[in-house]
Amino acid sequence: MYLRLGELHAVVVSSADAAREVVREHDANFATRAMTAAVRATVGDKVGIVLSPHGAMWRRLRRICTAELLSARRVRSFRSVREDEAARLASAIATGERQLINVSELVSRFVSDTVLRAIMGERFRWRDEFMVTLAKAMTRGAEFGAADLFPSSRLLRAVNGAVRESRALNARLFELVDRAIDQRRGRKAGADAEDVGADDARDCLLDVLLRLQEHDDDLDCPLTMATVKAVILDMFGTGTSTTSTTIQWAMLELMKNPKMMRKAQLEIRHALRCKSRVTEDDLINLKYLKLVIKETLRLHPPTSVLFPKASQECCKILGYDVAEGMLMIMNVWAINRDPKYWVDAEVFKPERFEGTSVDFRGIDFQFLPFGGGRRMCPGMTLAHANIELALATLLHHFDWQLPHGVTPNEVDMAEKFGVDVHPKRDVYLCPVLVVPPEMES
Numbered sequence: 001m002y003l004r005l006g007e008l009h010a011v012v013v014s015s016a017d018a019a020r021e022v023v024r025e026h027d028a029n030f031a032t033r034a035m036t037a038a039v040r041a042t043v044g045d046k047v048g049i050v051l052s053p054h055g056a057m058w059r060r061l062r063r064i065c066t067a068e069l070l071s072a073r074r075v076r077s078f079r080s081v082r083e084d085e086a087a088r089l090a091s092a093i094a095t096g097e098r099q100l101i102n103v104s105e106l107v108s109r110f111v112s113d114t115v116l117r118a119i120m121g122e123r124f125r126w127r128d129e130f131m132v133t134l135a136k137a138m139t140r141g142a143e144f145g146a147a148d149l150f151p152s153s154r155l156l157r158a159v160n161g162a163v164r165e166s167r168a169l170n171a172r173l174f175e176l177v178d179r180a181i182d183q184r185r186g187r188k189a190g191a192d193a194e195d196v197g198a199d200d201a202r203d204c205l206l207d208v209l210l211r212l213q214e215h216d217d218d219l220d221c222p223l224t225m226a227t228v229k230a231v232i233l234d235m236f237g238t239g240t241s242t243t244s245t246t247i248q249w250a251m252l253e254l255m256k257n258p259k260m261m262r263k264a265q266l267e268i269r270h271a272l273r274c275k276s277r278v279t280e281d282d283l284i285n286l287k288y289l290k291l292v293i294k295e296t297l298r299l300h301p302p303t304s305v306l307f308p309k310a311s312q313e314c315c316k317i318l319g320y321d322v323a324e325g326m327l328m329i330m331n332v333w334a335i336n337r338d339p340k341y342w343v344d345a346e347v348f349k350p351e352r353f354e355g356t357s358v359d360f361r362g363i364d365f366q367f368l369p370f371g372g373g374r375r376m377c378p379g380m381t382l383a384h385a386n387i388e389l390a391l392a393t394l395l396h397h398f399d400w401q402l403p404h405g406v407t408p409n410e411v412d413m414a415e416k417f418g419v420d421v422h423p424k425r426d427v428y429l430c431p432v433l434v435v436p437p438e439m440e441s
């Protein structure tokens, strides 16, 4: 589909066939994200992996992400952090048993604490301010305003209020990252040999980045402190709300489909017996839960419309001309529901993945929740580990009831479109304790 937005020209890729052609034939051509005027005017030298244009610096950061920060080995090293936070989640819910609780809030806290501890080795004192500022900065930075639609207008650029706000939010975020670095350095310096807990002994992502930065001898693509801080912000920005949104959608779909809820719970409870704490070893054989996660990511990909990428040279997609400079917008929401590839595409049916090899690793072009090609998500393994453990914990320990008077057919599935597509209203459910968790202080 061709779109004209003010002075901008864009092509929207919304079928699996078009996505295949873009990723297979033109990946390098569409490997640089476009920046909004507000972001362009704000970032300066503080560019991490997400905003790096395709080139040597991006390649270096991508290698650091895949080999050092988000590798399967590193994700495994944070397993006890995830299990600890999942136990806290269960314990917090058990205290509110048989009352309506805000599942969205608890799940978001689980994800942000898990990701924060992986990044900086411990809980962050300014977590709440940090998460709120980050969400505002991302929303502001991603908005295409009048100055973006009419880039030739100097007047619109001059009066662009988003720039002022973006600069202030970004400055505050970098101050908070400075505090996170100070907190980590202080902790490392202060921890004597006997006092070293598991979190101090294990390298967190900040330790890895600071070490790479201190010993950096790459003159062509130097790893500056500004880059390190921007990468840290990228990890938070990309890794938190996408993950917690997926957990919330999965819960909503299961509440809407009680038979599927029951099937998932039986599988988990059978595997775990009456264990008071869910560990990742328990998840290995949970086949149905994995199907539920896939189907949730198909129907509710958090990044439903990928951030636009700018065409570096003219090309053709499915025979249509795409000029140099034109934006390419990938509509993952539509691709994941492409009726050519999915029977009953609008229906939540985890069983559809049973016995198929269709996966979200970027090679099945009808299913691209993590994108495809060289800019696809490097955080899949971490995301999946967090989603699976959180869902298993919620379904193992509790049965769930809808608010009084609401039937499964009336579950509120309204979407709110922002940087990601999340439930419009927070998810409120009533937990009924079935398998008591260890109570955390």
Ligand code: HEM
Pocket (backbone or CB within 6 Å): 049, 050, 051, 062, 065, 070, 234, 235, 236, 238, 239, 240, 242, 243, 246, 301, 302, 303, 306, 307, 369, 370, 371, 372, 374, 375, 376, 377, 378, 379, 380, 382, 383
């Ligand atoms: C359910 C959870 C997640 C979903 C659905 C998701 C999805 C995506 C998508 C669609 C992209 C853009 C792909 C493109 O433009 O072609 C992306 C990029 C990215 N994601 Fe994720 N993501 C998730 C979790 C995470 C996590 C946990 C991390 C790490 C902490 C992460 C790190 C990144 C990074 C660094 C990029 C930019 C890669 C680059 O530009 O080279 N994501 N993600």
